[in-house]
Amino acid sequence: MSSGWLRIALRALLVFVLGAAVVTFRVVFAGEREIERSTAALEAGDPALATEHARLAATWYAPGAPHVRVAYGRLLALAREAENRKSRDVALLAYRAIVTASTSTTWLIVPHEADASEARAAIARLESTAPRPIASATQPPGEVEKELAVALAQTPGPSRVWTVVLAASFVALAVGIAIVLRRALDETGRLHRGPAAAGAAIGLVGLAGYALALWLA
Structure with missing residues (x-):
């Protein structure tokens, strides 16, 4: 690779890093703001509003972000x-907020999966003791709780199809990048249009598929 292309690659990498930093800052800033609103609601004696803001904080998900950990801890x-x-x-x-936050931010991993599992079990336990229609009124609470837990555990996860598309x-x-670097450029640094166009086309298809999979997986 010539020094010119190396500079281009480094500049592209810098743009990517800066873009990722901007997105991360936006997520963390919004999450911290929701935590502050949740705290204010708690201080005002409004647990329902505090729960809603904590749920919103959890949905501003970034791996390792402190506000996400605080949000799930508060909801629990x-x-x-x-x-x-x-x-x-x-x-x-609050338990449903945990399940919703975890499900809505699920991608290749399930954020706070243990917390979501605990919440599903708690929802099943609480729902099993709720007033029921006459047809099921004689059903033991333990059996109802088990059925509810099974139903709650069937929350759709990441699509395997989109995971394959992502890979x-x-x-x-x-x-595509390899074709451009290895075949489109000769030793003198001259660019050959045929291999360059082929590599660029393959790379763009990959980039489009990657972005689509990130959105839909």
Whole structure:
């Protein structure tokens, strides 16, 4: 690779890093703001509003971001305390917020999967003791709880199809770049249009597939 192309590659990498930094800053800033609003709602004695803002903070997801950990911790604390105080509606609201936040930010991994599993079990437990139609009123609460837990566990996860598309797109992007670097450029640094166009086309297809998979996986 000539020094000119190396500079171009480094500049492209810099643009990527800066773009990623801007996105991360936006996510962290928004998440921290929702945590502040949740804290204000708690101080005002409004657990429902505090739960909603904590849920929003959790949905501003970035791996390792402190506000995400705080949000899930707060939701669990709210749910457990409400359950201890026999405040069933608030407990259900907080537990459901955990499941919703985890599900809505699921991609190749499930954020706070253990917390979501605990929340699903708690929802099933609480729902099993709720007033039921006459047809199921004689069904033991333990059996109802088990059925609810099974139903809640069937929350759709990441699409395997889009996961495969994601991997294939990454390979296509890498192959396209490799074609440009190895075949489109000769030792003198001259660019050959045929291989360059082929590599660029493959790379663009990979980039488009990668972006689409990120959005839909």
